[in-house]
Amino acid sequence: xxxxxxxxxxxxxSAFDRPAFxxxxxxxxxxxxxxxxxxxxxxxxxDYILTGHYMERYFPEHRVRYISLLxxxxxxxxxxxxxxxxxxxxMNDMYAKDISKKIKSVKRDKQRKGQFIxxxxxxxxxxxxxxxNKIVIDEEVAPVVRRIxxxxxxxxxxxxxxxxxxxxxxPTPATYANLPVARPGPYxxxxxxxxxxxxxxNETYIGNMVQGRSVKISYKSKKCLKQDPANWVVVEGxxxxxxxxxxxxxxxxxxxxxxxxxxxxYDFLLKxxxxxxECGYPLAVLNRKNARGEDVLYFVCRTYQRFTKAxxxxxxxxxxxxxxxxxxxxxxxxxxxxxxPDELLPVARExxxxxxxxxxxxxxxxxxxSKIDSLTANLDRVYTDRLSGLLPESDFQRxxxxxxxxxxxxxxxRQELELRQKSPVRSEDRARELxxxxxxxxxxxxxxxxxxxxxVELTEDKKVIIKFRFAQLDEASQNSQGVxxxxxx
Numbered sequence: 001x002x003x004x005x006x007x008x009x010x011x012x013x014s015a016f017d018r019p020a021f022x023x024x025x026x027x028x029x030x031x032x033x034x035x036x037x038x039x040x041x042x043x044x045x046x047d048y049i050l051t052g053h054y055m056e057r058y059f060p061e062h063r064v065r066y067i068s069l070l071x072x073x074x075x076x077x078x079x080x081x082x083x084x085x086x087x088x089x090x091m092n093d094m095y096a097k098d099i100s101k102k103i104k105s106v107k108r109d110k111q112r113k114g115q116f117i118x119x120x121x122x123x124x125x126x127x128x129x130x131x132x133n134k135i136v137i138d139e140e141v142a143p144v145v146r147r148i149x150x151x152x153x154x155x156x157x158x159x160x161x162x163x164x165x166x167x168x169x170x171p172t173p174a175t176y177a178n179l180p181v182a183r184p185g186p187y188x189x190x191x192x193x194x195x196x197x198x199x200x201x202n203e204t205y206i207g208n209m210v211q212g213r214s215v216k217i218s219y220k221s222k223k224c225l226k227q228d229p230a231n232w233v234v235v236e237g238x239x240x241x242x243x244x245x246x247x248x249x250x251x252x253x254x255x256x257x258x259x260x261x262x263x264x265x266y267d268f269l270l271k272x273x274x275x276x277x278e279c280g281y282p283l284a285v286l287n288r289k290n291a292r293g294e295d296v297l298y299f300v301c302r303t304y305q306r307f308t309k310a311x312x313x314x315x316x317x318x319x320x321x322x323x324x325x326x327x328x329x330x331x332x333x334x335x336x337x338x339x340x341p342d343e344l345l346p347v348a349r350e351x352x353x354x355x356x357x358x359x360x361x362x363x364x365x366x367x368x369x370s371k372i373d374s375l376t377a378n379l380d381r382v383y384t385d386r387l388s389g390l391l392p393e394s395d396f397q398r399x400x401x402x403x404x405x406x407x408x409x410x411x412x413x414r415q416e417l418e419l420r421q422k423s424p425v426r427s428e429d430r431a432r433e434l435x436x437x438x439x440x441x442x443x444x445x446x447x448x449x450x451x452x453x454x455x456v457e458l459t460e461d462k463k464v465i466i467k468f469r470f471a472q473l474d475e476a477s478q479n480s481q482g483v484x485x486x487x488x489x
Contacts, residue, residue: 033064035064037068037069038067038069039069041088046093046095046096051092051093054066111209111233112233114235114238116135117211124144125137137240153250155254158194158200158255159193159306162191162307163307163308165191170191175189200251206244207236207238207241208234211233212227212233215227268285270320270324270456273456274299274457274458275457276301276302277458278301278316279303282302283299283301283458284301285299285320286300298318299458300316316458318462323456327456330464331453365414368414379400382400383400452468453468454469
């Protein structure tokens with residue numbers, strides 16, 4: 001079977017995710033195609049890297065013959081035209097890059113003129129029925145926008161406004177515009193405080209055209225990067241406003257005044273590891289004062305926090321310390337069950353003996369004595385300078401007291417080491433102490449915890465589910481005697 005990729009020029013791009021091209025790749029994988037014919041090399045693609053990949057590797061590996069009619073390329077025969085194919089692919093890529101620059105320049109020029117070039121206008125506006133690149137007020141949802149600004153001006157927070165709209169069943173901007181949702185979540189179709197905040201600070205509602213909020217990385221990628229507000233293209237007075245400038249200014253001041261309440265972050269041992277079992281989203285942390293005025297951190301479900309009145313999830317409120325202590329205790333228990341302390345003793349004993357060889361008490365005593373002798377020499381020099389009149393009395397007393405105190409501290413430490421030298425601790429006891437300390441502190445280090453645990457889930461009835469990264473630890477966890485709130489994945 002011969003698959004012919006004759007397509008109209010205006011439908012071709014430099015990307016290889018075109019529906020027709022992917023359909024052809026599927027047929028090749030199913031061994032339905034043994035030859036691909038295009039008008040010229042640019043019809044296959046304009047990305048010279050991927051074009052070379054398909055011509056030099058993919059097609060030969062799948063025994064597919066490629067022919068470009070106008071370029072005289074035929075991978076089925078040995079021809080000089082095939083030798084210059086990489087250069088043709090590079091020229092096609094450069095052409096696509098040049099076209100991209102010209103299109104971007106035209107769009108940028110339209111943005112500076114205040115012409116709308118987006119797909120859909122912001123919520124509250126629609127495309128002008130007759131004039132191109134112009135937006136007008138959408139009277140169907142304009143009252144909702146004005147009401148949002150009025151509620152914000154009355155002092156209502158963005159979260160409460162979102163909860164009110166969700167309670168009344170007002171369609172969200174995405175729902176109203178029938179936009180597809182790539183990854184539906186538990187709060188899909190619901191208003192959020194972030195959406196309200198973005199609307200309240202959008203100058204489009206006072207008649208200014210705001211564009212250029214994001215730009216594509218390159219003509220070869222569809223990914224966009226958000227731009228700093230200073231780089232946005234804002235043209236004033238391009239369309240009819242929905243709210244007056246004074247109302248917009250006051251609302252923006254109210255929104256900005258609340259920012260400091262959300263800027264504080266907290267560090268805790270399970271940060272980035274604990275999730276809600278019901279909705280799957282990370283748990284948020286709140287700080288609350290107890291009866292003694294002390295700060296206490298609480299875990300709460302982030303979905304419930306954002307959509308409380310919508311009833312999407314439940315609170316899951318519990319003290320952060322309670323969950324952390326329980327997880328640490330479980331990790332320590334699993335380590336105790338998996339590791340046999342007696343098996344670690346030879347390793348610890350060897351480490352103690354090596355440490356004793358490398359930096360024994362004798363060497364430490366010599367270093368201390370050397371420091372004491374150096375301080376004594378300094379005292380002698382200071383006293384000599386005092387007698388010769390080079391050092392004032394006040395400076396002499398200050399320096400003399402400091403050096404004397406430092407020498408006394410070193411002498412006390414030397415005496416302690418001499419006592420230890422006379423009655424040394426057995427390496428066996430030291431080894432047991434190290435092993436016991438390791439088992440007891442297992443789980444208290446965040447680095448160690450992240451290495452051992454993949455994630456932790458908190459259920460609605462306050463059960464903790466721990467998923468270890470290693471099957472051996474999961475097995476040890478299931479075999480060990482766990483406490484009530486624990487389950488293992």
